Amino acid sequence: MSESTGPHGPLGRRSVLLGGAAALGGAALAGTANGIARAAATPGAGVGRLKHPFSLGVASGEPLPTGIVLWTRLAPDPTAPDGGGGMPDRTYPVLWEISEDERFRRPVRRGLAWADPEYAHSVHVEVDGLRPGAEYFYRFRVGNEVSPTGRTRTAPPPGHLGDLTLCFASCAHYGQGYFTAYRRMAEDEPGLILHLGDYQYEYPAADGDVRTVLGPETRTLAQYRQRHAQYKTDPDLQLAHATAPWLVVWDDHETENNWADEVPEEPQEDFLARRAAAFRAYYENMPLRSSSRPRGIDMRLYRRIRWGGLANFHMLDTRQYRDDQACGDGFNVECPDRFDPERSITGRRQEEWILDGFRTTRARWDVLGQQVFFSKLDLTAGPGEGYNMDAWDGYVANRDRIAHAMADSNVRNGVVFTGDVHRHWAAEIRDSHEHPDSPPAGTEFVTTSITSGGDGSEDTQRGVLEDNPHVKFYKDRRGYVRTRFSAEQLRVDYRTLDYVTERGAPVGTAASFVVEDGEPRLHRRS
Structure with a gap:
């Protein structure tokens, strides 16, 4: 099934709301409790003279049944070279408000946060006391300036099995295309968005870029x-x-290509300082809880979010704790080291955390949200074999322990969502990929990139697909993946754009798959 969604698609009314939210703002916010209102408009703090501070928009994330994280960052000159966003070196009071309606006639919570220069004037508000499974709208104010309005929702109550539309994405290189896929994703009106890494790229501007980095x-x-x-x-x-709350995890380019724990891609004296800087900036710019605030070169990013009784989202970090890539970190290599049982892409503690989550789960669907190709993938068509040492194929024992637990634990339906490779793929996970006749353990869905790699091609990878019979789909176009979870099945739509080197491409569905409850196999629907 193929379809197109133009600029006036199903989110047209909400797009107008979000784009023009500042026009709604002053009256309702002015009615806030007197002490908060006075603090947020104190002339001595300079807020009355701060113009256009919300140039970076708003965001929400980390949904719980009674809580959510609200984010913004003050930046009247957002791309200032010093990274300060054009902000004075002082702390600013920021008023926040959350309401049951987009015009803020039914406000439920409001308060004051502080935007500190130590964290680039970012604000992370951890709101609690909300209703489970409810839609809310939120905004911020500094002085007389009001932010755009955001929409969010809380997770359902424990045990709830209502449906969920979820989109996931990866790999957005600013220079290589326009972010139209993000707009099309918003127009699908998901209840939750997962970003699986390479949110931004570290590279400087390059010849042939569509936009200037x-x-x-x-x-x-x-x-x-x-x-x-x-x-x-x-x-x-x-x-x-x-449009929706996000769950985010990084991959490599938020710091540096193909880094592994404390090992950079190429030797560099300042890598640990670079890593600490990258982690700090990532936290400052994402809707994360304070439990993820970095401490030097360390940042706890793996975590588990429960969506009622429908799904557990186990968000992984496959960079910070991994052993260095084997055999020179290459493709198409014979590499016995990849079978070393001590090699790990997750680290021991995170692996134990995953396995414990599998043992104790009561969810209908257990989803690993993670970065690199999980299933075995022989990338050499025809005779011979070759594998990507940066993916789970470089850490076979670690991968097989998790796949085996997925097949032999309390996991009812095991699913892996993956980014990184700039292509759409779909695969059936085996209990042990080295034994093709082993029983199926789960399913893997890999999203293509938002822009990385440019417009894509008509390459079919026919030979690779023939050599990997558990792999059922491949497509080299930009886009994202849309999913629909229910108690009975998981439907997955591979959404694609024909081009990203120009603005405004329509979106279509290249293929759809269904996974039935209790049957870890892919059934193609188009």
Whole structure:
């Protein structure tokens, strides 16, 4: 089934609301409790003179049954080279408000947060006391300036099995295309969005880029802050953030290509300082809880979000704890080291956390939200074999322990959502991929990139598909994946755009698959 969605698609009314939200703002916010209102408008704080501070939009994330994280970052000059967003070196009071309706006639919570220069004037508000499974609208104010309005929702109550539309995405290179796929994703009106890594790229501008990337290759805190800010100024990305709560995890390019724990791709004396700067900027620019605030070179990003009784989302970090890639980190290599049982892409503690989650789950669907190809994938068509050492194929024992637990635990339906490879793929996970006759353990769905790699091609990878019979689909176009969870089945639509090197491409569905409850196999529907 193929379809197109234009600029006036199903989110047209809400797009107008989100785009023009500032016009709604002053009256309702002015009625806030007197002490908060006075603090937010105190002339001595300079807020009355701060113009256009919400240039980076708003976002929400980390939904719980009674809570959500609200995010914004003050930046009147968002791409200033010093990374400060044009903000004075002082702390600003920021008023926040959350309501049951988009015109804020039924406000339920409001309060005051502080935007501190230490964290690039970012704000992370952890709201609690909300109703489970409910839709809310939120906004911020500094002085007389009001942010765009965002829409969010809380997770359902424990045990609830209502349906969920979820989209997931990966790999958005600013220079290689326009972020139209984010807008099309917002127009699908998902209840939850997962971003599986490479939210931004560290590279400087390159010949042939469609859009100009600012600054050199990112190495310092100022440079990472500037790069994140440039991405956040994109209106399509802002719309996707303002449409639904996000769960985010990083891959490599948020720091540096193919890094592994404390090992950079190429030797560099300042890598750990670079890593600490990248982590800090990532936290500052994402709707994360304070439990994910980095401490030097460490940042706890793997976590578990429960969506009622329908799904557990186990969000993984396959960069920070991995052993260095084997055999020179290449493709198409014979590499016995990849079978070493001590090699790990998750690290021991995170693996134990995954397995414990599988043992204790009561969810209908258990989803690993993670970065790199999980299933075995022989990339050498015809005779011989070759594998990507940066993916789980470089850590076979670690992968097989998790796949076996997925097949032999309390997991009812095991699913892996994957990013990284700039292509759409679909595969059936085996208990042990080294034994093709082993029983199926789950299913894997890999999203293509938002822009990375440009427009794509008509390449079919026919030979690779023939050599990997558990792999059922491949497509080299940009886009994202839309899913629909229910108690009975998981439907997966591979959404694609024909081009990203120009603005405004329509979206279509290249293929759809269904996984029936209790049957870890892919059934193609188109």
